[in-house]
Amino acid sequence: MPHTIEKQRHIIDFTLASLLRRRGKNGALFTVYTLIVFILASVMFFTYALKEEAAQVLKGAPEIVVQRSLQGRYAPIPLEYAAKIRGIRGVMAVRPRLWGYYYDSVFLANYTIMTAESIPLPPGSIAIGHGISRMRRAYEGDTISFTGVDGKARNFTIAKILPQESQLLSADLILMNEDEYREFSGLPPGLASDLTLKVRNPKELTTIAEKIVKALPDSRPIIRNEILRTYDALFSWRGGLLIIIMSAAVLAFVIFAWDKASGLSAEEKKEIGILKAVGWETSDILFMKFWEGMTVSLTSFLAGTILAYGHIFFTSAALFAPVLKGWSVLYPVFRLTPFINPGQIATLFFLTVVPYTVTTIIPSWRAATIDPDSVLRS
Amino acid sequence: MIKVTQISKVYNAGRPNEFTAVREVSLTVNLGEVTVLKGPSGSGKTTLLGMLGCMVRPTSGRISLSHREITSLPERFLTQIRRETFGFIFQQFNLIKGLTALENVMAPAYPTGEKFATLRSRALETLALFNLAHKAAAKVEWLSGGEAQRVAIARALINNPAIIIADEPTAHLDTKLSHEFMAIIRQLKDDGKTILIASHDPIVYDSELMTSRIELRDGSVVTAGSLP
Missing domain, CATH: 2.40.40.20 (Barwin-like endoglucanases)
Known part of the structure; x- marks a missing residue:
């Protein structure tokens, strides 16, 4: 077991060093990825917090x-x-x-x-x-x-x-x-x-x-429950509307990520060939790509979620307030109480981190199964 | 001992561009020997080296390593043999750009799961053997040709392999550096390593270090035998 852990540590070390080598490319990916998570998480946090806020306020409303x-x-x-x-x-x-x-x-x-x-x-x-x-x-x-x-x-x-x-x-x-x-x-x-x-x-x-x-x-x-239901539907609808508008951005990201993930560059393919030639197994290469995908997607996910938390609960959703709060001239200035639904966080995680990690592994599988002698012929 | 029996390698079999790189080669490489594969470009030296080093599977024939038939082994076992038994020195050095000399040297040992501190000190010792300790933290693209090759040799030795395989190791070196390379080969020979070198450089194949020579042409062995 210590052998396996040490091996994974080595692979993670190597992965981090690899990621740092392509700072520009990975930096751009991280930025776009973080932005997408930030937008989605902001909408989620905001609509959920508003609904909770409305529910709290309506607790004192007549039955x-x-x-x-x-x-x-x-x-x-x-x-x-x-x-x-x-x-x-x-x-x-x-x-x-x-x-x-x-x-x-x-x-x-x-x-x-x-x-x-x-x-x-x-x-x-x-x-x-x-x-x-x-x-x-x-x-x-x-x-x-x-x-x-x-x-x-x-x-x-x-x-x-x-x-x-x-x-x-x-x-x-x-x-x-x-x-x-x-x-x-x-x-x-x-x-x-x-x-x-x-x-x-x-x-x-x-x-x-x-x-x-x-x-x-x-x-x-x-x-009263009917009013709560109406609020719920209203804020869910507004949140949904914003997500539909943002879906173009999400789609652009999916294309960008797919392109990045599926198209291994000649340099990356050569590196995989070298690693195989010097004794890395196919599974080691796949682990490396898995850790690479996890590092990019998990850090972006965490950064995007934390930024969204700050945006919603510290700046009172400065960017989305006009759409999400209502179409009024008088926007209320208030600080939302943080309400976070673990289910929503999990959904966001599975919709962003998992697909990205998988898309980085599939093309590497193809590259990792080629004969290492390609290195000899380069 | 590596024993090769009637091995052939056909690329793109059954297609219009089918090409036989090595045809029905049989030979024996004894442990402790320094063997040179000599021949013009396209004679099959690299393919034969690849098959001997478990990188390429032969289309037909058998290879046995220390009396163990390895041709039919699954990929995982071949990789393990490659990692533990062979050290490779490539023509283009094939170092991973952007990583330091030390990281490149350590890379083949990562899958072994050896403790990081032990591995690191061993890699530093190996670099020191080639007077490269001061370059350990340097990115490989900053190294000179000679330094890059010594890093590649250090990488080949990190898992302490019994057999060193070098493919046209002097192709990108000037005469002085080529002689320096041969000095390293002498050192490795004295350490008891088995060495297989493919080269068409006279500095290599005419060296007194060579104990046997195999000459190839059009994928077939022309002459093979021990040198006096």
């Missing part, structure tokens, strides 16, 4: 949200629906929510407006998200103007900028008092945007949703 549907579209819900729903067995609490969207035609951005419940706001004051503050350069104590439903501008004093930790959801958020919100948005008293429900037993969510629809046929209950 059921009830909306009203009119002509198949969303419509404000009458407050008396709350009383009816409260009467359903298993429902602990029903709370109406007021929220809507506001389009800022100057900055071409959409904001979300909600009524403040946990933050006490003096009349005429609002709280805004970091994104809006950044874009409009408006800070605590400043006055900011928005146009209401009647076309008239209203001035609000900024009482608070929402904390940055909740950027993913609050970057574009405006919080205001209920009365001011109704007056600003034109939502009549007696109506709410939707109702949120607390349910005693999570296993009964579906049953309760069915009962709500039965009692109020124009209502549309949305269970």
Whole structure:
């Protein structure tokens, strides 16, 4: 056994010395390879971390949200629906929510407006998200103007900028008092945007949703898991989209790697001939090529993965954020919590390292099985 | 002892470019001898050397090494015999560019799995035998022709083979270096090595070191015998 280990050490030593001899060629290969792994790993890390982030945030979301549907579209819900729903067995609490969207035609951005419940706001004051503050350069104590439903501008004093930790959801958020919100948005008293429900037993969510629809046929209950599923699909779709776009780059790499790996140069063939002539077995040559492929692909894989980790979790995905986060004018500035799925890392490994290593061995097999006397005739 | 019985080597058999490099050669090489294969270019010297050194399989005939028939052995065993019994000195030196002289010398011993430190010190000692210790860390492409050949000889000796095979070793050397090469051969002969040299250089085949000579022409042996 020590003999075999020592032999493999010699072969690895020789392989490393061989790789260093062709610095330019192997350096270019390493760079391109690393770049590909970096892109794929970045997309994977980012979409997975976003999905996890969304899941974490939605943990605190209501178990059921009830909306009203009119002509198949969303419509404000009458407050008396709350009383009816409260009467359903298993429902602990029903709370109406007021929220809507506001389009800022100057900055071409959409904001979300909600009524403040946990933050006490003096009349005429609002709280805004970091994104809006950044874009409009408006800070605590400043006055900011928005146009209401009647076309008239209203001035609000900024009482608070929402904390940055909740950027993913609050970057574009405006919080205001209920009365001011109704007056600003034109939502009549007696109506709410939707109702949120607390349910005693999570296993009964579906049953309760069915009962709500039965009692109020124009209502549309949305269970939290459905929102999670939607987020999951959305981010997977965006990640997939980016990978499709990048697939051209991946394909170019495959061609490059195949060309590099399959086309042994005359010099490499001669070297294999020399090694065989001086006593290397075919298996030794194949081991050498195996270690060569492993060295290039494994170092590129590790470098690409580490760079992608830094890119996503330290620079907040500076390169891909516009595509992956959303098509909004207001990009939230936030640092993702590192969530890594070992399954994804393994998939990336098997999709990059294994094929490359195999493609370097196959052509060497052909070269390694030729008679060593080719050296005598060179 | 190497005993060759009726060996032939046909390249591209059955094709329009079929070519017989060696035809029905029989000979015996005794251990401790210095044998020269003499003949013009294309006479089959290199092919015969290749077959004697287990690099090329004969198309027909048998070769036995120390009374062991080796022609029919599988590739793995032939490689092992080649590594343990033969040391090769090639016409073009065939050193691996980009590697140091030391790494080139050590290369044939890598598959043996010998401890690195032991192997390294043995390789350095071998280089020192040829006054090349100071060039151990030099890349082989920086060496002069004479130095490169001495590195090639050191590489041939690293596994301490019983038989040294040299193919046109002086083809790329000037007269002075050719004489230096023959001095090394003398040293190897004194060490008890069996030496087989293919050459059409008179410095080699007329050397008093030669104990037997085999003359080839068109793949066949013209004359063979011991030298006085």
